[in-house]
Amino acid sequence: MQENELFDVTIIGGGPAGMYAAFYGGMRNMKIKLIEGTGELGGFLHTYSEKTIWDVGGIPPIRCDKLIGWLAQQARTFEPTLVFNQNVIELQNQTDGSFVLKTNTGESHYTRTIILATGRGIVELQKLEIEGANRYELTNLYYTVQDLNSFRGKHILISGGGDSAVDWAIELAEVARKITVVHRKRDFRAMERNVETLKEIADIRTPYEIVRLHGDNDTIHSATIAHVERQDSVVLDIDAVIVSHGFRSNYGTLHDLGFVIDDGVLAVNDQTETDVPGIYAAGDCTTYKSKVRLIAGAFNDAILAINSAKRYLDPEAPGMAYVSSHNDIFTEMNKHVSTSLKDLKV
Ligand SMILES: Cc1cc2nc3c(=O)[nH]c(=O)nc-3n(C[C@H](O)[C@H](O)[C@H](O)COP(=O)(O)OP(=O)(O)OC[C@H]3O[C@@H](n4cnc5c(N)ncnc54)[C@H](O)[C@@H]3O)c2cc1C
Structure with a gap:
């Protein structure tokens, strides 16, 4: 990664929302960076990693740590730039409409749009x-x-x-x-x-x-x-x-930057737009009328946020990515994956 390299989207947070946004952004040919405050992907799921998850569509009952592994693998599909052990503490607007993100380690990250996927914030067990x-x-x-x-x-x-x-x-x-x-x-x-x-x-x-x-x-x-x-x-x-x-969680000063806050989380519209153009939010850090606070809800938000970022950068772009079953981006990859039912081991 070059210094000052500009990304199309920088996702803050590596939970289900952030991981799925990294994948879906790749499907839309966007240059993605994901910054996670801890040393690994998975987010809040790590706090119940030994539990069995039943309510993610299409996935038979699965131990949560295994689901984290699959989500992380999917997030890496289009080789996004992943940054670990940095908490984003400040967002700054640039005169050209792009943003600079400052982290607690003193580093700066440059981006054209931002997706806040900060979940419950930085979680510390009591x-x-x-x-x-x-x-x-x-x-x-x-x-x-x-x-x-x-x-x-x-x-x-x-x-x-x-x-x-x-x-x-x-x-x-x-x-x-x-x-x-x-x-x-x-x-x-x-x-x-x-x-x-x-x-x-x-x-x-x-x-x-x-x-x-x-x-x-x-x-x-x-x-x-x-x-x-x-x-x-x-x-x-x-x-x-x-x-x-239990646990304590906090967003530091990240959400205090002029966003509309409702009941402690970011109020967004049905396109996951915050009130700052170019900044979107997905997952448990958001609220809107029909918000679903589940892993499946985080995936849906991630798609909406990526689509909004895409349209912000390119107003002519289609509203969503071409479906994966017919998307040329997977033609080569499909040669190397097995889709046979007998190979599914959960
Ligand atoms: C006890 C419990 C059990 C649950 N069980 C289920 C279940 O069975 N099925 C289900 O579908 N859902 C379940 N959920 C809900 C599910 O865990 C959440 O909906 C999901 O984790 C939300 O994902 P997220 O990506 O929005 O946030 P999170 O998973 O919270 O991830 C946010 C990530 O952002 C990072 N972060 C935060 N702030 C910063 C920052 N400033 N800089 C850098 N990184 C930052 C955090 O370190 C974290 O990794 C459960 C929730 C709880 C509390």
Whole structure:
């Protein structure tokens, strides 16, 4: 990539909306750059990567990390320029109508149009607020579950009262020796049916919270949990701790640049246009009348945003890309892909 190289579209965010926009922009022969604040594509899907996804059209039930892999592979089809570990913090208009994007690493990116696909912004998991807890993060203190099997035969202490904590408790009960769940409130915020299941499969301690982790060689062997109202506490021998206290997300100053904000996200029209010409938005960072906050909704937004950017740059261009089944751009590629049903392994 040359310094100051000008792109047709720069997509900010590498979640489902950004990844699909990178693909669809390639279908429209656009020169695409995608900037992602973390070190990988996938966006919010990484927070539930071990879950099974059922509601993406045409895809049989699939583990979310596998779906991330497929989306990332599709995003790379037309070899967009991918930039990782840079958060875009500022957008500047140029006199010629193009834009300069500034990132937290001090770099500048030059582009004719922008697609904001920032989802929930930069997501930070809420950590366990106990001094020294971070030293166990490389061993047996977890904030997400990547591999159910690694918990086989263990006594797992789960902290949290929302859907995610309760879901993990139920799924892990299949492999764990014992599940204990602590929650600082008396009632869980999770789906009622799941809370009923939880009561059958877990040792529930409410209203309790973890106040101390005890370990040898940076591995936790027990935890002190304390009643949040009374002066009593219990030490539990455990093999692993999973903390599911939700997440904080923020857009930094990126959305404060004069866009219309509705309920914390970008208000766009049915063409995903923001009120700044040349800047479009797709996925969970947007709102409009019929907005669908799902992976499938992010794909649809991405198509609309790319089509709007295309028409902005070339008002004579067709409203959408030529359908893939009859699009010459795939003629050569089709020789190298198998479309046989028997080759589909999900
Ligand atoms: C618990 C949970 C379960 C879900 N399960 C399903 C499901 O089963 N099926 C389904 O269809 N949907 C599901 N969803 C919804 C789905 O996850 C979202 O609709 C989808 O992730 C939105 O994609 P996105 O690309 O808009 O945003 P995100 O996935 O949030 O991606 C945004 C990306 O932008 C990056 N970013 C943000 N700001 C910047 C910046 N300034 N600079 C650079 N990069 C930036 C972030 O790091 C992130 O990678 C679920 C949501 C939740 C909360």
